[in-house]
Amino acid sequence: MDNKETSLNRRTFVKGAGLVGLSALASCAFAGCAPESEGKAGSSEEATGQSGEIETTKNTHDLIGLADSDIDLGDIEASETRDVDVVVVGSGMAGMSATLAAAEAGMSVICLEKRSALGGTSAAAEGMFGLRSQYQLDQGYDENVDEYFKMNVEYHHWCNEPRITRRFFNTAGSHVDWAMDHGMKVRALSSAWSVVPSWHVYDGKGKAVIETFANAAQEAGAEILTETPAVQLLADENGVTGVMARSKDGNAIQINAKAVIMAAGGYPCNREMIETYTGSRFYEGEDPMQRDNSYFGTEGRVGDGILMGQSIGADLFRIGAVMADFSAIGGTRMDEENVCRNVLLVAPVLIVNERAKRFTNEGLINDFTAWGESMTTQARNYNICDYDFVVRQSEGVIADCSGVAVKGTPYPDAVKEIDEYIEAGDLSIWKADTIEELAEKMGLDPATLKDTVDHYNEMCEAGYDADFCKEEEYLIPVKTAPFYGVETHPMYMTTVGGLRIDERARVLDEPGNIIKGLYAAGSDAGGLYGYSYDVKVACGSQQNFCVASARWAVEDIMENVIGSGDGHHSAATDMVMS
Template identity: 30%
Template sequence: MNLSRRNFLKGAAFGTAGLGAASAAFLTGCAPQTPTEADLAETGASTSSDYPVQVLGAMDEAAETFEGDVVVLGCGPGGIACATRLAEEGARVLVVEKTTTVGGTGLVCSGNCYISLNSQYQQDQGLEADIPAFYKEWLEAVHYHCDHEVLSTYLRNCGRVVDWLLGYGFGFHMKETPATNGLTGFAYRISQPAKDSGNRQEVYGKMMDLVAQAGGAFHGECTGTELIVDDEGTVVGLRADRNGETVDFMAKAVVIASGGYGANREMIDQYAKNPLLGRDPVLNNGEGARMAWAAGAKQPWNLGALCVDTLYPIDADHVSYPGGVQALGNVMQDAGKARMHVNQLGRRFHSEDAFCWVPTYGGTNAVACDEPYLFVIADQAALDALKDSDETVDDAYLESMTALGVLFAGDTPEALAEAVGWDPAVFSEEFSHYNELCAQGEDPVFFKTAQHLVPYGAGPYYAVRMAPTPFGTCGDLNVTPRMEVRGVEPGSTVKGLYAVGTETVGTMHNDYYWALGQTVGWAHTSGVLAAEEIAANVLS
């Protein structure tokens, strides 16, 4: 069977293929599984032989076995896009998801800067992006240390995937946001539907309905545990846990779309430079990465890179408290850029407006400086303005933030330092020096813009503990432009294994995440690319 919808997806990367079809019902009924201490200890291994893998013909029998054409682990944006693209041609896709939710992190992310280069949607409005120029800018930003071919493949295909999603009713729209790198303007980025509008849930549900109509199935509340390989090492299935019993999913290919390990405290501590735990309510525990490594996947050189973004108030245990005093360090507003940032010792360590220019850069800077959190300094006038603008900020709220170790106060700089635990002489000198720079209108060390050098007024003074909190991890698997998982040996791939979305987004980055708002776009695009490769070269 030819890929009959390939023509409407203009500029597709790969050719035609045939897809088989069979029938199966949508299913639910597999239980979430938290990794044991032994499982987590295994993540320290550097070679695939240290991880378990199931070998066909030499493994215990499962309680139940399901067969399909392709298994997709994870039902977030990447997994849904991949499953839907395959289902369009009649493939039986078994979608395995640890929760009962369709949409994953795609339901909670914001998305006012979704990269879309030369979609028909934009071109119909006279908007055209310079893809080669943007490609070069990206390479410069990551110091050329990324997979150039994967990056090019993404930029050349992201626009057509937007048009494809629009066909399902995905509510993209034009919403101009502050300038951000080369993403300025509608020619380079558009906005996703608002996360509270219900559009994402509706469209993702419609896409999964197509998967069912093509004979596929959604297996909710099911956690993958091991990949199944044949005696030649080709991935031929996935073993999962369902309420304590073993379930196998057999197919001709497996796609990892489980979203990284941003919710796994142990893996974050091991691989990331700083122990910053993702703030979104997700369950990305790293099982996809561990299974792939077990089957021979190569660990990327930048394993541990985080998608670090806007400042969130936190306590010493890295529990975040959005809202309220977060506004004192709102990095996208001029008032936030004017405030002084200090490190754990009460010393200023970077330019606050450079931090605010692009939150991702700022988060990277803080992490690179070995600062798991910083403190934003405010005066009484700033706190009064916050009370006037936010009805949730009252004395009871401020007392609660103080009790949690998020907010600190002192009538003088010395008293504030004592409240936080800094050397009063050190912070007092730093505070006075900053006010002198503001009076002079010049910052000779960090070169902060003069307009943001605003002196502090009268006390009391406040310090808010904040962290550039990550959305999640930035890739734990290397892939080819066809979304094949690269193996340990140079030039090799793990046969039968593909990966999409957050698991692979680090392929296009250095040791930090550059292109603000691009993760979901990459998930959708990589999912489509993986589906087209599997259709062309596995299911034909």
């Protein structure tokens, strides 16, 4: 299958003496007709002489999601100019790993973070995948990397990028080792939802790791600027030459650099990109029933890194791939702890669509990606249960639900608290004495919902789900009034498709040429995933990929941009291929 996910063909023209946009150049201007080791960005002296102004064509201004982003493709007059080796855009696990690695390698580096706090959604991450890390080996697990690689590419039907995937699995353990050598604390090794224990659970979540990396990076000489977003990518005929950023006081800063690493966290908060690339509705707005519940995690992940890359001709890879999560109840976010979420939502109860028809195996509760993806197949989703189930859940939830609801946890006041939420009317939850009345309150066809419930109850009584093969233990009938209905909305933790990269994290244009000096890491980089996150194969793989792609980028910058490496690039040996 062709990996070029979009027909967008963006052309950018950089103003200034003799400067032209990257996508307007001949192929050898990108890839360099010279060997890769000679593919260096322009010198700092050349970069200093830039005007920093980019003029774009109408097509560039029509980039999908541009209006919902924080980038600015207009003329910008800089009030300050800085010169460094590397600019890192974003301070999540990818951005902070890149900043630390670059600083330790002796490069001058500035990390730009648009928010006041560091870490992005990585601050809430719980752990990192890794095969054959020293920690895993010490626990007695010596896993076959080849088998894991095969499981992964087969899971993705070989539509993830095989060279990137192979290097990732061959080196995943070394990235855990690197992170632990730099202060990451691990409190446990868990199989979580994967095949064997390979999920290294953080002590203190990702926030503690980010803070540790940030302190180490600053001690090594890195500069971290918060509330200072990158708003424009600068380039000349030799490649990327830096970024334009806006300081806390609103002034423009031109940062000339030999390389730029995009690590801005993907686009889960960008309405137009989500609805265009994933085909899902984006729930956000004034209506309390649709409040801010399309994405889990921090605000501001609006595709800045991806769009800046596209503005100079970068290609996209599996741009619609997401890390789907459990749904959210209308009126809440998934990460809002409340009894309604843990008792009514993340539970293996009957689920129907907008036509009051059942459509899935509700036993997917232990695979949040599968659950989330399943919910996106319908226009609307509704959970249906009865009073007996709520009472049963109040005594101790009946199933582990991917770490959200823990089996056995009691909610003794569940019935009373749910009634209070219903009376307040702030959430999409309804209660009725008959199924038909419940359907009317929910806007569903009463007769159809009654038929669906009756058929489902018959299968529960028989002990076999002839429709969608749900496990017998989760065949929970809906018989005892009052009955409860919940409208739910699909959610994402993050997006996992992005700029097309190679196995050295170098960003490529649409013909497949290297855009010199431009790198992407973490959720801004496409390649490791097909069309969804692989939690059942490699739980925590995105956190490891953040570290891996960041380190790959820094290594290539050392070897092929700065020229300060040892002349040996590890990409080939990492992959055991040329």
